[in-house]
Amino acid sequence: MSRQWGIIQFSKGNRPDSSTGYTLDDTARALMAMCQVVATGQGKVKERYVKTYLNFIRYCQQPDGSFLNYVDKDGIFTSQNEEVGLDDSNGRAVCALGYFISCAGHFPAPWKEEAEAILKRTFQRFDRIESPRSIAFMLKGFYYYSRECPSAQTDACIWLLANKLAQIYRRTAEVHWRWFEAYLTYDNAILPEAMLLAHLAIGREEYKEIAHESFEFLLKKVFVGNRIQVVSNQGWMHKGKSSHGFGEQPVDVAGMVIALKTFYQVFKDEKYLRMQKDAFNWFLGNNHLHQIVYNPATGGCYDGLEENNINLNQGAESTVCYLMARLSLLSD
Structure with a gap:
């Protein structure tokens, strides 16, 4: 699905639909996935893909350090950038840059310098970021960055972002609702995972507890038992109300698979490993339809589960998220 600018956003079946263009979200994920392949020793990657993804992230960055998300097939920023919130895509870009820098020893040295320059231009944006997920993705990126480039400045960034997320949690959490928002929506697992990584980075126990x-x-x-059923994207799950509807997406399952590995590495509780395998098996048929979501014939992943059917399109988000989840099973 990768082309001149990045990785194509959507597909019709297993055929990339170039008319849908590219997104920073998907390209950032693709950069992380390629780095994961190298970091886990699962094979070699074509460096041109990594450079294409890194170039796309740089291309999307604006003079104030922020990023635009939507680019059409000809490399032109689309009007969607003015209509849709971009905080989460900005957070994913920071996450991908931090992870790339932590793996940069496998790639030409100038690429690391380029990634660092892009990352440092985002510092001026921190005081404007309020989205919990954007904060969480940034935290994850700076955790990885600090492993390769430890500094007091990086720790200060982590402290600032983690305190923001902790304050969001304290404002909302109650006895029967231990969460950062008054609802559960998408990609939920990144929030507690980011707090745990913040604890690992600067050692504050409060972050670990949250x-x-x-x-x-x-x-x-x-x-439910040994099966994961992530929050439906048809209405989400609101505090004090039951969740209704179907609409499960691979991005949510993959995020849980990855977070479970992180929690196992810190707490050494074997239940997290068992649950990680159970969650990953959602892709292989351990879901409410008892149907495989990963397509072994193409290497792609279907775009989600509805009540009675699978969405058979195999877009960038689903396919890359599946790959990242699979690789997390193999990492140390």
């Missing part, structure tokens, strides 16, 4: 408390709450909401 991470564990919120993650256990989330697990109870999305696991």
